[in-house]
Amino acid sequence: MVISRKPLQFFICTLMVCMSLINYANPLNDTVVASTQAHVEGTAHDEKEAESKDIKTEIKEFIDHHLKDSYDFNIFGYKNEAGEQVHIGFPLPVIIYDNGVQVFSSSKFHHGEETAEVNGNFYQLHHGKIYKVYSKDASLTLNEKHEPTNIKPLDFSITKNVFMIFVVALLMFLLFRSLAKSYAKNGNIAAGVGRIFEPIVLYVRDEIAIPNIGERHYKKYMSYLLTIFFFVWFLNIFGLTPFGINVTGNIAVTACLALLTFLITTFTAKKDYWGHIFWMPGVPVPMKIILAPIELLGVFIKPFALMIRLYANIVAGHIVLMSLIGLMFIFKSWLGSSLSFVLSFAISMIEILVALLQAYIFTMLSALYFGSAVEEHHHEEAHH
């Protein structure tokens, strides 16, 4: 389907249409305008400073809320005319293990303001974590660093990140199932929604799996590589939406993906893999003894770097993007806000590229590690 035959013009037109939305970017607190006109220069400057600090902390809280996990799926919230906060979203179940399994809806927390009471146990939500308290009106005991010292029950909740993982898994299942089924019905030609993924799957097979793993063994790993590629890609793209869905920016998620790669390399490795690590062939013996601990460290550092690379790229991208969007609200002038809008638009284009690139890099490095695990030993030299 052709959207436009002149892509550059189309792009510029959409950009200009979006820029007109800046008209609706109200300052976060309308009283700033009134008070700066009513006071003298000095106090007006102080008021503006105070208000701008308010905006900065609000922006920081917004960014924090976007990056962190939460127990309800909050699409957005605003202050209505009565001054109270209105949230649009739905609560997710909280499943904790404390005197038996307690399951309740996170709406009992009322967005962190109230203590939830379940079967005689009381829980409070503080900065996104659940703590156990002992009565309805008790407050959390804080230590010197303002961190609560109450116990935290074992938490298996369906939080926003877990919910999004389920959504992406379901999406992937439906898309690829329809693609696979369409081959049977349509004479070995793909049809339907999944059509777009056929060349990508072939790309993963021909450019990522076969060159790195080799013709003999690549089939065992294809399912994992394809899953990782599309999982990370879709989650990165979902993270760019304004709903605050930041799954790959959660170090626990990337740690699990890196752990899976590590486990698969360790448990499908041939003897030659371990031989190459501890006793690298083709180098003199003193070098072998020096190389052995370094290679052993490398076995653990390579998946660790996978985890950090994905996590840091995504989190840094989100922070930069949202700070630039917040900059639009700090500059209340026409020039400043428009320029930060253009900059954040450009950065979000880069973030879309980074989403695909990070998925590709994760998959390619996993394939590289699998390839080194099942490499055939070339008896070149050194065995005399």
Add this chain to the structure above:
Amino acid sequence: MTIPRIIGAGLVVIGAGIGIGRIGGSAMDAISRQPDASGKIQTAMLIAAALIEGIGFAALFAVSEN
């Protein structure tokens, strides 16, 4: 943010910038010498750039306070 952290963060960015810049430069040279290999060269360039960015970010996280 203490001064050593600021200097450390600056050095990390300089290192990553120089590294990725050099890779980009040699990629440009290679593509100009052989334009039909540009697909493979681009792929290799992106992979090397992502690896360097990985350690750059890891160092940046180690330097920052959170």
